[in-house]
Amino acid sequence: MLGGCPKRRRRKEARPAEIVEAARLCFVDNGFAATRIEDVAARAGVAKGTVYLYFPTKEALFEAVARANVVPVIEQVIRAIEADETTPAFDQLRMIARVMYRDMVGTDRKRLLHMIIAEGPRFPWLTEFYHREILSKGMDLIRAVLRRGQARGEFRAEGLDEFPQILMAPTIIAAIFTHLFDAHDPIDVERYADVHIALIERALLPDRTSGGDRQPDPE
Amino acid sequence: MLGGCPKRRRRKEARPAEIVEAARLCFVDNGFAATRIEDVAARAGVAKGTVYLYFPTKEALFEAVARANVVPVIEQVIRAIEADETTPAFDQLRMIARVMYRDMVGTDRKRLLHMIIAEGPRFPWLTEFYHREILSKGMDLIRAVLRRGQARGEFRAEGLDEFPQILMAPTIIAAIFTHLFDAHDPIDVERYADVHIALIERALLPDRTSGGDRQPDPE
Amino acid sequence: MLGGCPKRRRRKEARPAEIVEAARLCFVDNGFAATRIEDVAARAGVAKGTVYLYFPTKEALFEAVARANVVPVIEQVIRAIEADETTPAFDQLRMIARVMYRDMVGTDRKRLLHMIIAEGPRFPWLTEFYHREILSKGMDLIRAVLRRGQARGEFRAEGLDEFPQILMAPTIIAAIFTHLFDAHDPIDVERYADVHIALIERALLPDRTSGGDRQPDPE
Amino acid sequence: MLGGCPKRRRRKEARPAEIVEAARLCFVDNGFAATRIEDVAARAGVAKGTVYLYFPTKEALFEAVARANVVPVIEQVIRAIEADETTPAFDQLRMIARVMYRDMVGTDRKRLLHMIIAEGPRFPWLTEFYHREILSKGMDLIRAVLRRGQARGEFRAEGLDEFPQILMAPTIIAAIFTHLFDAHDPIDVERYADVHIALIERALLPDRTSGGDRQPDPE
DNA sequence: AATGAATGAGAGTTCATTCAT
DNA sequence: GATGAATGAACTCTCATTCAT
Numbered sequence: 001m002l003g004g005c006p007k008r009r010r011r012k013e014a015r016p017a018e019i020v021e022a023a024r025l026c027f028v029d030n031g032f033a034a035t036r037i038e039d040v041a042a043r044a045g046v047a048k049g050t051v052y053l054y055f056p057t058k059e060a061l062f063e064a065v066a067r068a069n070v071v072p073v074i075e076q077v078i079r080a081i082e083a084d085e086t087t088p089a090f091d092q093l094r095m096i097a098r099v100m101y102r103d104m105v106g107t108d109r110k111r112l113l114h115m116i117i118a119e120g121p122r123f124p125w126l127t128e129f130y131h132r133e134i135l136s137k138g139m140d141l142i143r144a145v146l147r148r149g150q151a152r153g154e155f156r157a158e159g160l161d162e163f164p165q166i167l168m169a170p171t172i173i174a175a176i177f178t179h180l181f182d183a184h185d186p187i188d189v190e191r192y193a194d195v196h197i198a199l200i201e202r203a204l205l206p207d208r209t210s211g212g213d214r215q216p217d218p219e
Numbered sequence: 220m221l222g223g224c225p226k227r228r229r230r231k232e233a234r235p236a237e238i239v240e241a242a243r244l245c246f247v248d249n250g251f252a253a254t255r256i257e258d259v260a261a262r263a264g265v266a267k268g269t270v271y272l273y274f275p276t277k278e279a280l281f282e283a284v285a286r287a288n289v290v291p292v293i294e295q296v297i298r299a300i301e302a303d304e305t306t307p308a309f310d311q312l313r314m315i316a317r318v319m320y321r322d323m324v325g326t327d328r329k330r331l332l333h334m335i336i337a338e339g340p341r342f343p344w345l346t347e348f349y350h351r352e353i354l355s356k357g358m359d360l361i362r363a364v365l366r367r368g369q370a371r372g373e374f375r376a377e378g379l380d381e382f383p384q385i386l387m388a389p390t391i392i393a394a395i396f397t398h399l400f401d402a403h404d405p406i407d408v409e410r411y412a413d414v415h416i417a418l419i420e421r422a423l424l425p426d427r428t429s430g431g432d433r434q435p436d437p438e
Numbered sequence: 439m440l441g442g443c444p445k446r447r448r449r450k451e452a453r454p455a456e457i458v459e460a461a462r463l464c465f466v467d468n469g470f471a472a473t474r475i476e477d478v479a480a481r482a483g484v485a486k487g488t489v490y491l492y493f494p495t496k497e498a499l500f501e502a503v504a505r506a507n508v509v510p511v512i513e514q515v516i517r518a519i520e521a522d523e524t525t526p527a528f529d530q531l532r533m534i535a536r537v538m539y540r541d542m543v544g545t546d547r548k549r550l551l552h553m554i555i556a557e558g559p560r561f562p563w564l565t566e567f568y569h570r571e572i573l574s575k576g577m578d579l580i581r582a583v584l585r586r587g588q589a590r591g592e593f594r595a596e597g598l599d600e601f602p603q604i605l606m607a608p609t610i611i612a613a614i615f616t617h618l619f620d621a622h623d624p625i626d627v628e629r630y631a632d633v634h635i636a637l638i639e640r641a642l643l644p645d646r647t648s649g650g651d652r653q654p655d656p657e
Numbered sequence: 658m659l660g661g662c663p664k665r666r667r668r669k670e671a672r673p674a675e676i677v678e679a680a681r682l683c684f685v686d687n688g689f690a691a692t693r694i695e696d697v698a699a700r701a702g703v704a705k706g707t708v709y710l711y712f713p714t715k716e717a718l719f720e721a722v723a724r725a726n727v728v729p730v731i732e733q734v735i736r737a738i739e740a741d742e743t744t745p746a747f748d749q750l751r752m753i754a755r756v757m758y759r760d761m762v763g764t765d766r767k768r769l770l771h772m773i774i775a776e777g778p779r780f781p782w783l784t785e786f787y788h789r790e791i792l793s794k795g796m797d798l799i800r801a802v803l804r805r806g807q808a809r810g811e812f813r814a815e816g817l818d819e820f821p822q823i824l825m826a827p828t829i830i831a832a833i834f835t836h837l838f839d840a841h842d843p844i845d846v847e848r849y850a851d852v853h854i855a856l857i858e859r860a861l862l863p864d865r866t867s868g869g870d871r872q873p874d875p876e
Numbered sequence: 877a878a879t880g881a882a883t884g885a886g887a888g889t890t891c892a893t894t895c896a897t
Numbered sequence: 898g899a900t901g902a903a904t905g906a907a908c909t910c911t912c913a914t915t916c917a918t
Contacts, residue, residue, distance in 0.1 A: 048901065057892080474912065555837065
């Protein structure tokens with residue numbers, strides 16, 4: 001009796017996370033307004049009232065979803081880059097891009113991104129949170145790499161460290177467009193990423209005598 | 220019977236446009252789901268039923284808003300570019316970008332763009348419409364300019380004509396980000412546009428002996 | 439200029455009748471609640487407001503329809519029977535039945551009957567009016583014929599003059615059933631009428647030595 | 658989870674029936690279109706939303722009312738007749754008529770009948786259902802009894818087994834007329850039924866030497 | 877007399893939230 | 898803790914009726 005039946009106990013402790021995950025699936029499928037608490041409950045295998053045991057309102061549930069799903073990805077990349085002092089800055093940039101294409105465009109996390117963009121205006125805390133926890137961190141990271149590249153004489157570019165968004169933009173757009181328009185106009189994300197990275201390379205690296213014969217991305 | 224009373228009649232002809240404009244304001248403020256027909260009516264200074272006199276459903280009203288506000292912009296750009304045979308391709312590209320930054324990022328039309336992106340997944344006709352009427356036309360335009368530039372020997376870039384999205388992406392992201400994050404992190408769109416265009420220039424134009432001394436955008 | 443253009447004038451005077459007829463068609467097609475004034479107007483070829491020029495409410499229009507369509511039929515039969523002193527009472531009865539089968543079951547007047555039955559409970563004046571103008575007259579007529587038949591020694595039946603409904607019932611039911619169930623179970627009204635009349639005959643006429651060899655209805 | 662709380666549970670099981678009964682009362686009072694779900698809810702002592710917990714639409718509620726109130730009656734009669742092999746066919750016929758007069762004309766079930774007739778044309782499923790579940794069963798029953806009577810030499814009538822409606826018609830008309838016209842012209846249903854049954858008897862039974870001295874209905 | 881644009885009360889339906897069990 | 902029956906405010910859409918022209 002001490003500690004209770006382990007299976008049931010684990011179940012109990014896992015409840016909130018299960019509900020959040022069920023909610024994530026519902027939200028990315030249907031958006032905030034069209035998601036019914038009852039659907040979330042059904043997906044989580046609990047009764048409607050149980051959701052309210054852990055989350056006082058639908059908005060709180062949404063917040064939990066956003067919080068749980070958005071932070072981990074970026075942190076991982078940051079750690080990888082910061083620990084690394086020897087890799088050329090451009091290769092780091094390429095690596096960041098590759099990770100984003102894989103983890104954001106290539107998974108259904110793009111639907112979460114879409115949801116955050118979509119619901120942002122109605123949830124001030126959401127945009128504030130997303131900007132603070134994700135965007136600014138991502139931009140800081142790119143900025144750091146750009147400056148390191150410039151310091152090492154790799155990059156000739158100026159101004160981009162002021163607007164790292166410009167470098168990330170095609171990736172974010174790829175995420176949004178594949179989510180929205182895949183039926184009408186599917187994108188070959190592999191090639192899209194290659195072209196994007198090649199564009200960055202030509203723009204950042206100093207002129208070479210024979211232009212363009214460098215391998216765009218040997219990976 | 221034919222002709223009607225002039226005052227009434229002028230009103231009748233003006234009504235739909237008035238309602239569409241009121242609806243646009245409501246939609247960009249609150250999104251589709253959170254906009255009540257009654258709000259639109261109040262904003263247009265008419266009764267609830269009057270809205271239904273002109274638009275059979277809320278979706279039809281939404282479609283009218285999208286159509287009225289989004290199609291004219293792109294068409295105008297297309298006409299300007301197509302009529303022009305002498306301007307260097309890069310200057311055309313820069314012009315397109317400038318127009319987009321001015322009309323899309325610099326006005327509250329960005330909120331409409333946001334709304335279309337936000338509500339897209341739940342309104343297939345909307346994504347279909349937006350893709351057909353706006354995106355594909357915009358991409359075709361950029362593609363045409365790129366090819367013209369390549370044919371004239373201006374551009375060395377390959378691959379971009381396959382993914383014109385990559386060139387437009389920073390503009391669209393600027394629209395979305397200024398809409399979402401302006402309170403937390405305002406962007407100096409002028410400089411952002413300069414940097415974006417300079418990036419494109421360095422990536423597209425062949426190497427010059429003296430790199431970077433070209434005026435970025437004399438406009 | 440005196441009297442105005444005759445065509446237009448006739449049109450004007452005919453307006454109410456035209457609207458009533460249009461309303462009749464709508465009402466029998468859709469019932470009272472589901473008939474929209476706008477439909478009636480469209481069917482009459484006038485504007486919605488015009489209907490209200492002649493009929494203050496939807497109910498008033500309904501009343502006009504009922505009044506205009508229900509009285510004429512019965513009066514004609516009554517006159518024919520009352521003027522006739524020589525025909526055997528049973529032949530008169532048969533004649534009444536034949537007329538009812540032809541004019542009520544065989545035309546779309548049955549739909550009007552249906553409408554009166556259907557809407558009756560919500561329009562007390564309608565049932566009152568229908569009972570006074572139609573039903574009681576019809577029942578009085580049958581009663582009179584029955585009594586004449588008894589007086590002449592034709593009929594042996596008693597009690598039926600108290601409930602003439604019993605003799606009319608199969609006809610009314612034929613009208614209702616053909617209206618409601620024709621798709622599922624069409625009735626051969628000719629034969630149905632024959633069987634009905636034969637039933638009345640056997641019930642009313644005194645026994646004959648050889649039962650049933652009388653022609654049921656030479657008509 | 659399984660079993661639930663007894664009090665709640667009993668309530669849940671009773672609710673649909675309570676709502677159906679409340680709906681029946683509203684429908685027979687006001688007809689389908691004029692009945693508001695809120696009225697039904699109020700009459701059942703629940704909130705508007707509760708009705709939708711058990712019936713997805715107003716039509717579904719209507720169907721439930723029709724089904725619950727109309728099927729049991731006929732089934733009961735059928736069972737009683739079918740189990741019986743010895744009773745003379747005419748007595749069975751009389752029994753059917755008596756039950757119909759008692760259960761259909763003598764109760765407010767006649768208002769339900771009226772409602773079904775009234776709303777039939779606008780609800781195809783309703784006429785289809787009524788014809789299949791009630792009418793055709795009733796007609797088959799009468800047909801079977803008629804044929805049994807003919808086989809036993811009780812009846813001389815021909816043709817009626819083709820149109821059993823003719824025998825039922827006065828009963829249905831009694832139901833409708835007492836519902837519609839009772840205020841203006843009340844019917845003594847007892848005597849009406851006697852006369853109706855006597856009419857059938859004279860029409861069906863072969864001639865007797867002493868006509869009419871048979872007790873009409875010893876019951 | 878005739879029009880038809882405008883109105884707004886009211887209906888069906890949905891669903892976040894509550895709470896007795 | 899967990900349930901799910903119950904609630905009722907809120908929303909979309911309809912249509913009888915009005916009235917300026």
